[in-house]
Amino acid sequence: MGQVSAGTNGVHLIESFLEMMSAERGAVQNTIVAYRADLEGYLSFVGALGYDALKVQRSQIMAYLVYLESEGLSGASAARRLSCVRQFHRFLCAENLRDDDPTRIVQSPKLARNLPKVLSIGEVDALFLAAELAMNNANTPAMKKRTRLLYVMLELLYATGMRVSELICLPRAAVMRDAHFLTTQGKGGRERIVPLTDRARDAVMSLAQDVEPGGFLFPAKGKTGHVTRQVFARMLKDLALAANILPNRVSPHVLRHAFASHLLAGGADLRVVQTLLGHADISTTQIYTHVLDERLSRLVQSHHPLSEKE
Secondary structure: OOOOOOOOOOHHHHHHHHHHHHHHHOOOHHHHHHHHHHHHHHHHHHHHOOOOOOOOOHHHHHHHHHHHHHOOOOHHHHHHHHHHHHHHHHHHHHOOOOOOOOOOOOOOOOOOOOOOOOOOHHHHHHHHHHHHHHHHHOOOHHHHHHHHHHHHHHHHHHHHOOOHHHHHOOEHHHEOOOOOEEEEEOHHHOEEEEEOOHHHHHHHHHHHOOOOOOOEOOEOOOOOOEOOHHHHHHHHHHHHHHOOOOHHHOOHHHHHHHHHHHHHHOOOOHHHHHHHHOOOOHHHHHHHHHHHHHHHHHHHHHHOOOOOOO
């Protein structure tokens, strides 16, 4: 495909849309770069068909999706591009540049359902037992410090479901008063307050009292001044071995998934989990709906008067 031509229906419309995304929605630079590339490709395609952003209709958008499939794009990648195009056309309508939205009745490409890897509650318990055993068996100051750090990080990750990038760079100041809550900064600089379980609170308080007030909660030597995600990931792999769990099944992100899945399985509302995870869009949290499906099925089997019970 060629480059998008300049003019009323070309480059400056994309730039106006991206300015709005940055100013009003706080889109980060990586998102802006991806959206620009997606929209340039889209307008180049419809331009080759003789249409521009203000004249394109549903049939040209459907042709664009067929083109993406012919190029070998996965359903997820095509859906992401269509999402960008949808937002662009909604922007054009909001700016009164178009009266209609040609994407309104276009269905997203079907996605293969890639369920997140999740540990069972028993496996998470095994990780905690291994972490506690390591702390109890530590026989040097360095080992005591390392095993204690790992235990607290494990407690926080499973208790809050925060991203590993949020966890490793937590400042000491993030611990609020009696540590019933933490403040963390997620994607796009969005700050949120995260509640702590009693166990996580006790673990954090035991560590925080020995940390410099203006420093990181998980300090380390090196450029960053805190434990890196690579070091933490390796520590978790070692812990998995000690807990008799395959190391490739354990990672910081898997523990985040476990947090969300176990909450939903226990009866938590999807919107609550969305807030706790810091997802800007509920659609991101909906990867866990398989957990809700299983729970609803169990409820029907247990409580419906006509269900077959042993």
